[in-house]
């Protein structure tokens with residue numbers, strides 16, 4: 001493994017069993033993440049994009065073993081964390097943090113901002129005095145652009161953008177190396193989105209962070225990401241440097257996603273593809289390529305065989321027979 005890799009994921013699967021049965025054939029499950037492999041370099045921002053329900057949050061949580069993967073391996077700084085026991089996993093929380101989708105529901109409304117941000121310090125820095133922790137909380141608030149005076153207030157008193165700053169402050173409290181940001185700006189107005197993205201960029205430099213940045217919005221991901229992974233029904237359709245993905249998308253699904261956002265922008269001459277057809281039921285995926293039911297170029301081969309992720313350009317991989 002190259003030294004600059006912080007994360008390496010091999011054949012990760014997370015299948016939710018919806019109906020248990022002794023007969024495996026009769027078991028009903030959702031393959032929320034299905035055989036996903038990729039690497040992330042230190043200091044990189046990898047965007048993870050795809051439609052609602054494609055498995056972005058499940059992938060993010062499984063990577064930290066917040067949700068136990070069904071199978072696969074996850075190497076963090078070269079160590080396979082799938083073999084970690086609960087004590088080691090607890091230690092890992094310092095280095096890998098997950099910022100939950102929807103900060104409002106991930107914050108206890110009865111806790112003050114101080115209590116919310118101090119929680120990780122209480123859990124991991126028992127040696128710190130109350131005064132030291134209070135100072136640290138004030139410092140963290142300052143770093144994310146909030147006044148330390150807000151410490152005694154409650155989550156409902158803040159705007160969406162401010163709440164996002166608060167969860168980011170909590171996310172960086174333990175000096176993590178890797179931060180998974182799940183839809184961190186999706187619910188915000190465009191101008192506030194830009195502020196939060198700028199904040200994340202600033203923090204990345206300041207603390208040498210690596211980001212996995214999850215969003216269903218390709219426009220948002222484009223701004224912040226070095227590389228982008230496109231997910232569809234739990235599988236990687238394409239992964240490429242951000243510029244390449246937009247200038248030369250190889251997978252028909254990526255092309256249709258880009259087409260759907262370039263609508264209304266006359267300067268963008270990208271071929272426009274309208275996504276047709278329904279997303280298949282995740283409990284009953286097509287046998288071949290998961291996108292074959294909506295793909296404009298699918299053939300019988302696509303409906304029968306699953307294309308594997310393969311190199312299609314410099315640093316660019318797609319799972320399509322015709323890419």
Ligand SMILES: Nc1ncnc2c1ncn2[C@@H]1O[C@H](COP(=O)(O)OP(=O)(O)OP(=O)(O)O)[C@@H](O)[C@H]1O
Nearest residue numbers: 016030032051052053054055056057058059216282
């Ligand atoms: N706890 C669970 N039990 C069963 N199925 C689940 C569970 N959590 C998620 N799923 C299913 O797994 C799939 C992926 O869900 P996930 O929340 O990861 O998608 P997502 O890409 O994050 O979507 P969104 O953009 O809406 O946040 C969906 O089909 C979802 O219904």
Ligand SMILES: [Mg+2]
Nearest residue numbers: 056057058101
């Ligand atoms: Mg999600």
